[in-house]
Amino acid sequence: MTAGERRRVVITGIGVTAPGGFGTKSFWDLLTDGRTATRRISLFDASTFRSQIAAEVDFDAELSGLTPQEIRRMDRAAQFAVVTAREAVADSGLEFAALDPYRTGVTIGSAVGATMSLDQEYRTVSDDGRLELVDYAYAVPHLYNHLVPSSFATEVAWAVGAEGPATVVSTGCTSGLDAIGYAAEILREGSADVMVAGATDAPISPITVACFDAIQATTPRNDDPAHASRPFDASRNGFVLGEGAAVFVLEELGRARARGAKIYAEVAGHASRSNAFHMTGLRPDGKEMAEAIRVALDEAGVNGTEIDYINAHGSGTKQNDRHETAAFKRSLGEHARRTPVSSIKSMVGHSLGAIGSIEVAASVLAITHDVVPPTANLPNPAPESDQAYVPLTARDHKTDVVLSVGSGFGGFQSAVVLTNPFRSGQ
Amino acid sequence: MTAPGTTVVTGLGVAAPTGLGLDAYWRATLAGHNGIGRITRFDPSSYPARLAGEITGFNAEDHLPSRLLPQTDRMTRIALVSADWAFADAGVVPGELPDYDVGVITASHSGGFEFGQNELKALWSKGGQYVSAYQSFAWFYAVNSGQISIRNGLRGPSSVVVSDQAGGLDAVAQARRQIRKGTRLVISGAVDASICPWGWVAQLAGGRLSGGDDPGSAYLPFDERARGHVPGEGGALLVLEDAEHARARGAAKIYGEIAGYASTVDPKPGSGRIPGLHKAIELALADAGAEPAEIDVVFADAAGIPELDRVEAEAITAVFGAHGVPVTAPKTMTGRLYSGAAPLDLAAAFLSLRDGVIPPTIGSSAAADYRLDLVTDAPRPAVLRTALVLARGAGGFNSAMVVRGTPETH
Numbered sequence: 001m002t003a004g005e006r007r008r009v010v011i012t013g014i015g016v017t018a019p020g021g022f023g024t025k026s027f028w029d030l031l032t033d034g035r036t037a038t039r040r041i042s043l044f045d046a047s048t049f050r051s052q053i054a055a056e057v058d059f060d061a062e063l064s065g066l067t068p069q070e071i072r073r074m075d076r077a078a079q080f081a082v083v084t085a086r087e088a089v090a091d092s093g094l095e096f097a098a099l100d101p102y103r104t105g106v107t108i109g110s111a112v113g114a115t116m117s118l119d120q121e122y123r124t125v126s127d128d129g130r131l132e133l134v135d136y137a138y139a140v141p142h143l144y145n146h147l148v149p150s151s152f153a154t155e156v157a158w159a160v161g162a163e164g165p166a167t168v169v170s171t172g173c174t175s176g177l178d179a180i181g182y183a184a185e186i187l188r189e190g191s192a193d194v195m196v197a198g199a200t201d202a203p204i205s206p207i208t209v210a211c212f213d214a215i216q217a218t219t220p221r222n223d224d225p226a227h228a229s230r231p232f233d234a235s236r237n238g239f240v241l242g243e244g245a246a247v248f249v250l251e252e253l254g255r256a257r258a259r260g261a262k263i264y265a266e267v268a269g270h271a272s273r274s275n276a277f278h279m280t281g282l283r284p285d286g287k288e289m290a291e292a293i294r295v296a297l298d299e300a301g302v303n304g305t306e307i308d309y310i311n312a313h314g315s316g317t318k319q320n321d322r323h324e325t326a327a328f329k330r331s332l333g334e335h336a337r338r339t340p341v342s343s344i345k346s347m348v349g350h351s352l353g354a355i356g357s358i359e360v361a362a363s364v365l366a367i368t369h370d371v372v373p374p375t376a377n378l379p380n381p382a383p384e385s386d387q388a389y390v391p392l393t394a395r396d397h398k399t400d401v402v403l404s405v406g407s408g409f410g411g412f413q414s415a416v417v418l419t420n421p422f423r424s425g426q
Numbered sequence: 427m428t429a430p431g432t433t434v435v436t437g438l439g440v441a442a443p444t445g446l447g448l449d450a451y452w453r454a455t456l457a458g459h460n461g462i463g464r465i466t467r468f469d470p471s472s473y474p475a476r477l478a479g480e481i482t483g484f485n486a487e488d489h490l491p492s493r494l495l496p497q498t499d500r501m502t503r504i505a506l507v508s509a510d511w512a513f514a515d516a517g518v519v520p521g522e523l524p525d526y527d528v529g530v531i532t533a534s535h536s537g538g539f540e541f542g543q544n545e546l547k548a549l550w551s552k553g554g555q556y557v558s559a560y561q562s563f564a565w566f567y568a569v570n571s572g573q574i575s576i577r578n579g580l581r582g583p584s585s586v587v588v589s590d591q592a593g594g595l596d597a598v599a600q601a602r603r604q605i606r607k608g609t610r611l612v613i614s615g616a617v618d619a620s621i622c623p624w625g626w627v628a629q630l631a632g633g634r635l636s637g638g639d640d641p642g643s644a645y646l647p648f649d650e651r652a653r654g655h656v657p658g659e660g661g662a663l664l665v666l667e668d669a670e671h672a673r674a675r676g677a678a679k680i681y682g683e684i685a686g687y688a689s690t691v692d693p694k695p696g697s698g699r700i701p702g703l704h705k706a707i708e709l710a711l712a713d714a715g716a717e718p719a720e721i722d723v724v725f726a727d728a729a730g731i732p733e734l735d736r737v738e739a740e741a742i743t744a745v746f747g748a749h750g751v752p753v754t755a756p757k758t759m760t761g762r763l764y765s766g767a768a769p770l771d772l773a774a775a776f777l778s779l780r781d782g783v784i785p786p787t788i789g790s791s792a793a794a795d796y797r798l799d800l801v802t803d804a805p806r807p808a809v810l811r812t813a814l815v816l817a818r819g820a821g822g823f824n825s826a827m828v829v830r831g832t833p834e835t836h
Contacts, residue, residue, distance in 0.1 A: 049554050102690060102705055112566055113537075113588075118628075122546040125627055129551030134623045136473055136630055144632030144820060147536050147625070149567070150588045154821030158694035163702050166691035166823065167596050168588040170534065170567035178585060185603055191688070207546060210554035211561035273526060274575040274584040279497070279563045288581055291526055409563045410572025412584055 008268075009184040010421060012261040013092025013249030015084040015198070016361045019055035019242055019348045023087060027348075027358075028365050031373035032394040036347045038240045039225045043116075043204045051218035053225040054204045055242035055349030070155075073142040075114035076202035078152045080245035080354075085156045085196050092249035093261060094194065101163035105192040106156045108247075109169045109179030109199030111353030111408070112208065113149030119205040121146065156196060156247070164192045172408030173315075174272060175199050176246070176356025177416045181270030183250050193255060198247030199357035208241065215280060217317065229350075230377040231314035231343035232321055232385040239315040242349025246357035248364075253421060265364045265402075269300030269417035280409050282319050286327030289405060289413035293331040300417035302401055304332040307339055309372050309397065310387075311363045311404040314343020315350050320407060321385050327405070327413075328387065340397055342390040346376035356406045360416060363402040367420050372397045433602040434832070435681040436672050437516025437665030438773045439508035441617060443479035443658050443760045447511060451770075452777050454759070455785045456805045461760050462641040462656050467621050475635035477644050478621050479658025479761030497560040498573065499538025501659070505570040505617035506577055508663045512613060513578065516665040517678050520611070521579040527610040529582030530574045531601045532617075532663075533593030534567035535764035536628070539620035541565045546624070574613065574663075582609050590819025591727075592689065594661065594768030595827045599687040601666050610671045615769030619659035629657060632820055634731055642789055645762075647728035647755050648735050648800055649790040655730040658757075661766020662773040681776035682831040685812070686714025692822025703727075703824040704741040707814065710826035711745070714812075718746050721828070722810045723784050723801075725771040727818040728755035730762075738816065739796035748797035752806065755787040768817035772829065775813040779831030783807050 016027040020037030030037060037055045046052040057080070061071045064083040071079065089096055096104065121143055125134040145151035153166045165186055169179040176199035183197030212218040219238035221228040229240040256263055273295070275288040297304055313324055328336035344362050351358060362373055371394050378391040400423035404416045420426075438448050443461030445451035454461070461479045470476035486495060486503040489510070498506070509530075513520055520528045541558075542565035548556040563569055568586045575584055583604040587596045594616040601614035620629070629635060636654035638644030645656040672680055688709030690702030711718060724746070727738055742753060756774050757767055778784055784806045792800035815827045 101693065101699070102702070102709075106691070111568070118542070119546065121628075122543070122624060123550055125624070126547065126550065129547040129549070132547075132623065133469060133472060134627050136627050139627050139631045141631060143628045147539075147628035147632070148588065148590050148820065150590045150593065150819060150823065151821055153589065154691060154823075157691045157822075161693075163690055163693055163699070163705075165689045166589065167593065167689075170586045170588050171571070171584070172563070172566065172568045175568075182585070182587075182600070189603065206554065207542075207549055207557070207561070210549050210557040211545070213554060214557050214559040215562055217562070272583055272585065274530070274572070274581050276575045276579045276581050278576065279569075279572050291581070408568070409566070410568040410584075411575055412568070412572070 007188045008253035008266055009187045009250050010253045010256050010266050011248045011264040011364055012251050012256050013088040014361055015087030015247045017057055017080045017084045018244040018358055019057050031344055031347060031362055032371055034374045034376050034392055034394060036226050036376050038228050038349055041204060044206055046209060049209045050213040050220050051209060052222045053228050053240055055240060056204060057244050073145055074155060075117040075146050077110060077114060077200045078155050080202060081108055081152050081200040082155050082159045084245040084247040085159055088247045088249050089160055094249060096161050099194060101161055103164055103193040104162040105164035105186055105195045106153050106162050106166040107169055107179045107183040107195060107197040108152045108156055109175030109353050109357060110149050110152055110201050111170060111172045111175050112201055112203045114146035115203050115208055116205040117146040119207045152200060160196050162196060171412045172410045173352050174356055174406040174408040174412040174414040175353030177406045177414040178272055180267060180360055180416060184267045184270060187250060187252055195250040196247060197250055198245060199354045200245035201352045201354040202243045203352050204241055204243050227377045229316050229346045231316045231346050231375055232381050232389050233378045234380045234382040236316045238317055240349040242351035244351045244354050244358055246361040265367045265418045266421040268419045269296035271295035272412055272414040275411040275413060277411055282323035282407060284322045284326060286323045286330055289327035290330035292413045292415040296415040296417045302417055305335045306401045307403050308399045309366055309402045310339055310341040311359045311402060312341050312343045313406050314345050316345060321382060325385055337387055340372045340390050341387045342373055342375040344373055359404050363404045363418050366399045366402060370398050372399060431606045432669040433605045433666050433684045434669045434672050435664050435776055436667050436677045437512040438662060439512030439515060440662040440770060440773050441481060441504045441508045441660040442770055443481050443660060446484060455756050455774060458786050458788050459759060460641055460788060468623050473626060474637050475630060476639060477641055477656045479656060480621060481660050497564055499541035499564055501538055501617055501619035502569050502573050504619060506573055508617055509574045509613055512663040512665050526582050528580045529584050529604055529609050529612040530571045530580050531585045531597050531612055531614045532570045533587050533597035533765035535618045536620050537567045538565040538569055539625040540622035543622050543624035589823040590821055591764050591767055592817040592819040592823035592825040593765040595817045595825035596689060598684060602684050605666060605668050611667045613663055613665055615661060615663040616765035617661035618764035618766040621659055645730050645758055646790045647730040648792040648796050648798060650793045652730045652732050652735055656761040658761025658763045660763050662769040664769060664772060680832045682779055682829050685830045686710045686828035688713055689825040701737045703737060704744050706824040706826040707741055707745050710828050714828035716812060716828055720812050721751055721814045723813045724751055724753045725775050725815040726753050726755045727816045728757060739798050743797050749799040752784055752801050753798045754784050754801040756785040758788045758790060768815060771815045775815050775829050779810045779813060782810055
């Protein structure tokens with residue numbers, strides 16, 4: 001098959017579980033209102049840690065429709081994934097029971113897997129670290145599910161009745177973009193007709209907070225949680241941890257059209273490159289992210305000047321801002337400065353592997369509504385941050401082509417291009 | 427001639443309980459050496475399983491700069507060295523290839539779990555401020571791809587998949603996708619190691635570990651006496667290249683081709699639907715354009731759990747007929763290496779194709795009603811062109827990969 005004939009992949013269902021609300025609609029309302037969901041950590045007592053804030057999901061597993069057995073065997077991140085996948089499936093209007101199960105697959109991104117459960121279970125079996133030879137008799141029966149996060153993909157597959165290709169993609173903080181790219185490739189090569197793809201993470205646990213404290217990656221702005229996540233602002237000093245999930249139903253375009261599906265957007269391009277530089281550091285020149293953007297645009301058949309909105313990684317660290325700004329300028333030239341750019345991490349925090357998919361959801365909704373979400377907490381952009389950041393308030397803006405990017409520990413740099421397949425000229 | 431877009435394997439780096447390095451591993455495998463023994467890394471007497479396939483004689487400081495040691499788990503150190511060996515075997519200095527032309531795609535099972543255990547201990551016994559600055563990445567699933575990319579200057583497509591013990595094949599398949607899209611070379615596969623008390627307890631909870639104390643009879647897939655598996659550590663990394671690129675650079679050897687692949691996941695327990703392994707085999711054969719009769723040997727997943735052995739035996743006989751194809755499980759010598767197991771089986775498959783010999787399954791005698799032609803006791807010489815490698819993971823992952831040897835290397 002030549003590039004011109006390749007199968008086109010579209011999003012026909014969306015589910016979001018994000019801080020500050022429940023479901024896709026409340027997520028979009030939060031973003032377009034410019035509200036922030038960052039607060040003091042309530043999931044555990046964080047008073048002894050350097051960073052004591054996070055963007056938490058007010059999640060009630062039972063109210064979300066999970067059964068007692070599902071709740072018992074699943075980590076919080078798996079619970080998010082299943083609940084969110086069910087929302088996406090319902091939204092798609094696709095009758096999954098009528099599909100060929102072998103032609104339906106699942107790709108779930110997660111950076112840190114079942115961290116919360118592992119942290120908790122370790123406490124018990126080791127008696128708070130007293131026992132080097134941890135006590136098997138105190139292990140919960142589903143500990144193996146937490147050991148290997150591919151259980152997230154299994155749970156979603158069971159929930160939607162998929163028996164085709166299933167896996168977890170775990171590329172640190174680009175997992176949520178890469179899972180969608182992975183699923184799109186499976187659809188394009190013809191190994192499945194429908195993919196349920198997205199990402200989840202629930203990292204707000206003592207071990208995660210401690211490990212980011214150790215490298216001062218998270219902000220210590222504990223006295224003002226609502227204004228703590230400040231991407232591109234002169235006073236930014238680290239990211240705010242988040243949690244959540246976003247899951248999509250992906251289908252081949254012709255198939256979606258034939259069934260009269262509501263088509264949100266096309267997953268037109270994806271690329272990931274490595275900086276081969278440092279496990280946590282970013283080079284200021286943004287070279288590898290620029291290359292990922294270039295390749296993703298090329299795959300999408302989109303010129304950089306057609307980009308209407310850039311959904312930034314915008315984590316709220318100085319090194320990210322420098323790196324990302326350089327990458328946009330290197331790949332898009334003058335167009336980078338003209339194009340609205342925003343970081344929703346200012347509102348929903350940085351949910352590690354999940355955020356890429358949550359940002360794809362924001363990007364897709366921007367296309368649907370022709371509204372660009374803002375960057376909250378940005379009264380004074382840093383001098384080197386000289387792009388159009390849509391500060392504080394959402395903006396009405398015709399949006400047909402969106403670039404969403406991410407950077408992850410491990411050196412991963414990823415870019416996804418989402419388009420309105422019905423835009424003029426198509 | 428190979429078709430355009432063909433993905434070939436030009437380098438192998440292996441680390442196994444039976445041998446470090448390709449030659450040592452292969453010699454031990456053909457000799458039927460058993461690498462399983464009582465755990466030495468910690469005192470296993472209080473646990474209901476006490477055997478593992480441990481790698482012995484691996485000294486990271488002999489191979490890696492000292493600055494890497496405090497920031498890496500054991501599995502990452504073994505992976506970095508295996509990657510070095512794979513590139514050396516391929517005759518490739520990756521830094522000499524153009525930027526973005528080389529990627530790394532690995533599978534992981536449980537990340538750097540021993541590193542994570544130590545930091546959890548520091549957190550809960552002493553306090554958050556005692557957690558290592560390296561914890562943020564040393565334990566997570568993406569660490570091996572990240573560290574391999576940094577050590578070797580790999581800026582191409584990079585990824586990590588987790589599908590329990592099937593993930594190793596899924597990683598190689600993803601590498602093939604990237605080569606088909608234009609990346610020249612991808613190093614892929616997996617190395618796992620989590621033989622620490624915390625990892626052991628988590629694995630025990632999976633309910634699949636053998637409780638036996640005799641290394642010769644603890645892991646007996648397809649045998650009437652099968653009662654679980656023995657875990658091990660290690661795996662393999664493979665240098666995959668576009669065939670044209672390999673030829674253009676004058677690659678010294680081409681082990682063969684990744685010819686076909688498919689994966690499925692089992693239905694939810696209790697659904698009444700059949701497991702997906704049979705379908706994965708059929709789809710992988712179709713992807714390779716291969717008839718069942720073309721498959722000369724099957725490297726089995728070999729769960730060592732009666733129900734799972736039965737599912738695999740039925741899938742194999744459904745496709746190939748009763749006693750229709752030689753089946754082997756050299757992992758009986760190493761234990762199951764989690765995500766590293768299938769890449770090691772791929773390496774073994776390519777060496778089998780090269781040498782015209784099927785390595786044995788040790789210890790097991792196949793139960794008669796499985797109707798398998800299990801290669802036991804000694805290596806079996808055979809004319810081999812095409813092999814099928816199977817891998818399954820807890821939760822119902824099924825992956826199947828068809829590989830073909832390269833006739834001109836015979």
